[in-house]
Amino acid sequence: AQSVTQLDSHVSVSEGTPVLLRCNYSSSYSPSLFWYVQHPNKGLQLLLKYTSAATLVKGINGFEAEFKKSETSFHLTKPSAHMSDAAEYFCVVSDRGAGNMLTFGGGTRLMVKP
Amino acid sequence: DTEVTQTPKHLVMGMTNKKSLKCEQHMGHRAMYWYKQKAKKPPELMFVYSYEKLSINESVPSRFSPECPNSSLLNLHLHALQPEDSALYLCASSQPGKGYEQYFGPGTRLTVT
Numbered sequence: 001a002q003s004v005t006q007l008d009s010h011v012s013v014s015e016g017t018p019v020l021l022r023c024n025y026s027s028s029y030s031p032s033l034f035w036y037v038q039h040p041n042k043g044l045q046l047l048l049k050y051t052s053a054a055t056l057v058k059g060i061n062g063f064e065a066e067f068k069k070s071e072t073s074f075h076l077t078k079p080s081a082h083m084s085d086a087a088e089y090f091c092v093v094s095d096r097g098a099g100n101m102l103t104f105g106g107g108t109r110l111m112v113k114p
Numbered sequence: 115d116t117e118v119t120q121t122p123k124h125l126v127m128g129m130t131n132k133k134s135l136k137c138e139q140h141m142g143h144r145a146m147y148w149y150k151q152k153a154k155k156p157p158e159l160m161f162v163y164s165y166e167k168l169s170i171n172e173s174v175p176s177r178f179s180p181e182c183p184n185s186s187l188l189n190l191h192l193h194a195l196q197p198e199d200s201a202l203y204l205c206a207s208s209q210p211g212k213g214y215e216q217y218f219g220p221g222t223r224l225t226v227t
Binding site for chain 2: 032044049051090094102105106
């Protein structure tokens with residue numbers, strides 16, 4: 001069985017300051033991990049993915065995440081927040097099975113203040 | 115191209131209506147998914163089609179009926195829905211055994227009156 005915990009339901013930052021969204025996972029095998037972003041009334045967009053290659057993963061829009069097996073963490077960071085980053089972010093783990101089933105974290109709402 | 119399209123964008127239906135949601139992808143993916151998402155919650159899996167066969171039904175009520183006419187299309191037929199079925203319905207696709215990520219469409223916002 002696998003699970004994902006997003007440690008903060010809401011994060012508020014000022015524009016131009018760093019962003020940190022925290023995610024811990026539980027998996028009985030080597031996981032594939034993803035971060036998705038969802039703007040209001042939109043679908044989910046894949047930000048980045050970890051699939052057992054480099055542990056530091058770079059994604060779109062300046063986001064990156066580091067896979068730390070010893071801490072079972074996959075935190076999402078960005079050096080400088082932009083107003084357009086305000087959205088809901090989901091940390092997701094795949095079962096790597098034939099169905100590519102995903103397990104979602106509860107989500108973190110990122111608010112960016114001017 | 116990593117695009118999944120969904121129609122309609124918005125749908126309002128009464129409890130006695132029959133309607134359908136449509137989803138299309140042209141990435142050659144052989145797995146397609148329907149999710150239901152309520153406000154401020156993560157998506158909940160409803161159905162999985164793998165190689166055009168229904169492989170997973172997450173105990174969804176029979177008033178939701180999925181259909182996969184071919185490898186590019188996925189439909190969700192709706193009948194006799196309840197107000198609590200109002201939600202954002204998301205379609206996704208992936209290629210089994212490769213990458214493991216799913217690509218999502220923009221969703222259909224369904225309101226049941």
